[in-house]
Amino acid sequence: MAELLVSIDDATLVPRIRRVIKSLHGVSRVTVPRSKQVRHGEAYRHQLERLNELAALPGNWDDDGAPPIENKVVCNVKEILDICPEPLLSTWVLFPDINGTLLIKFKGK
DSSP, X not given: OOOOOOOOSXXXXXXXXXXXXXXXTTOOOOOOXXXXXXXXXXXXXXXXXXXXXXXXXXXXXXXXXXOOOOHHHHHHHHHHHHHSOHHHHTTEEEEEOTXXXXXXXXXTO
């Protein structure tokens, strides 16, 4: 089953959009998750600091022609950091990749 995640800034539109989506052929379910307030602690600050460090890498950071980390990648990882629970963030190690992206490795794996 394929899933689609949609972000809507105006919560008042959700009921109307939900009806439209449910009317589409092949849609079996529409779920609107409740927003959770994520508390940011030391692991979040550490990962954000690491993300900013990697975002500042210049082109050719690996001395082999690697491009700098793409802004869109940095924004996407920041969004992930903002919603992840603190215990999960403490298991991450962020690495730059030679194609302008980032790798997330879990400690101990």
